[in-house]
Amino acid sequence: SHLSPTFLLPTRLTPAAHAALLAQLAAHNVPLTPTPSTASLFLADINTPTRCRFELRTRGIMTEPEPLLTAPLRVVKVAWFTECVKAGRVLPIEPWTVYTATVCAVVVTPGPSPERVRVKETVREKERKREREREKVQAEEEQRRGVMERARRDGVRNAEEDSRWRSERSEYKRSVYGTRVTDEIIKLSKSAGRGARPSTPEYEEERIKARGIDEMPEWVRRNVKLSCCRSTPADSPNADFIAHLHTIRDHRTLTSDEVGIRAYSTAIATLQAYPYPLISSSEIVLLPGCNVKIAALFHSWLSSHTDPKLRTVPDVEKLKLNENLVGLAMLHRIWGVGPETAREWWFVRGWRNVDDVVEYGWKGLTRVQQIGVKYYDDFQKPMMRWEAERIRDIITHHATLLLPGTTTILAGSYRRGSTSLTDADLLISHPDPTQLAPSFLERLVASLETEGCINYTLRLDRTAPPGRTLQTAMLVWQEQQYDDVRLRTLRLPGRNANVRRRVDLVVTRPETAGMALMRWTGGGTWVRDLKTWCAERGWRVGAEGVWERDGERVGGIDGGLRREGEGWEEAERRVFVGMGLEWRAPGERCTG
Known part of the structure; x- marks a missing residue:
């Protein structure tokens, strides 16, 4: 053969x-x-130059792209060889060439002989594999027992500390407890280097007094840990530090660390609710839901720079630069892709971007994932409030044509006051339950499809699921283009350039409207804490009401829409009162 020395890359084979x-x-x-x-x-079975360069680099071959005519190295599709076999002759190689380059360096790593393919495992290899699996199971069991034992010891220690905390006077516990924990933080934290600000307990206590923070907020003094029992505004004086905690929580989400997700969500919600700028690490450990770990992170952030806008946490910066985490985050942003699916695509299947997903896995995707991939760029663009309001007005117009008297309200982050949204959540109801037929949602979606506002209907409850009264629809929305929006005439020719948006419709019975609005308004941590608060009283809460453990509805909770002119918010207020909670405006439920 006149071919150059050839190597078959095993990628995707x-x-x-x-x-x-x-x-x-x-x-x-x-x-x-x-x-x-x-x-x-x-x-190779590869279709992009970037992936070719990556595969060569993993084998110690560093390359730089070079034109085809002068390049000493080529990566060609396997299809070229199969076509040559079919034709019975050597075909021109250029149409199948994916990547041409020159070799900059070759990194030789010591190790066993070059790659070879195993057709069958030997009996000895199978025995070794089973032995490794047994050792892995034993190690996991020992680790589980160790975690349970540590949790038991921590529970006893925390109970003792809580008892001592409540028994001491407020002023005494602040000085003694704060000093002790601050010393521990200083031992845990690395030195910030030359020029780092002093962080002794005396210095921090002096700064607290200088800032006038002699007393913590009432919810801190009462150790209120649940966010549904306190005010959490959208704006926080500690937003720069909280942003670093968001990065860590996102990492925990990508690794499915449920304990870490809950711990950091609790800390973020607490710091978001704290009304004063944090100026010491000993101040953090006094806050419910914040432990020494959060305080150590704050110490590292505080010591990194004198300018708050330039402060960083070294561990967080490492997470931002981690190639695997960056890739997982990109795949996780696809609509319908959870953390486990993202990890499988990245580590097992080797998909590095949306193009890889389309090229190698399109047929195996769910319908929602296909839509998420197809409109990935559109779904990453934030939705403005005026867009959500326009979507609401169009849907309300169609709903009132079908059923006069229908009332709607935008929930979710829109109601909490966010300036940019990821989707629009619209609740729909009618004061008269006899008028709200089960087929109403299906007829409403059909009317919107006729108008041309819906590209895809990914979910539609034609009737309420068993045991429920809510009906939901999950839509991909794209409004048509018109020369005159007011008259809605003279549709513009050509391709529709309007951005596609995600819209969720929820049809609720009037008697459960207030409860549904509470559920769809609160942030994720706020709703989780509401469930915890109800569980402590032996209740089970959902978007349709509150029940006792035996399945009976809790009495005295009236969240229905009434005909006397009361609206959605009044119904929601009655739910708060019936549950024994203080009313919190939507802008006070921004737990992050």
């Missing part, structure tokens, strides 16, 4: 397919080389 191709190449006298560093022609 099963062991059997790889072995079969090697046999075919050898049968046709292709000059195969066992080591990639000695090859100048690579055959």
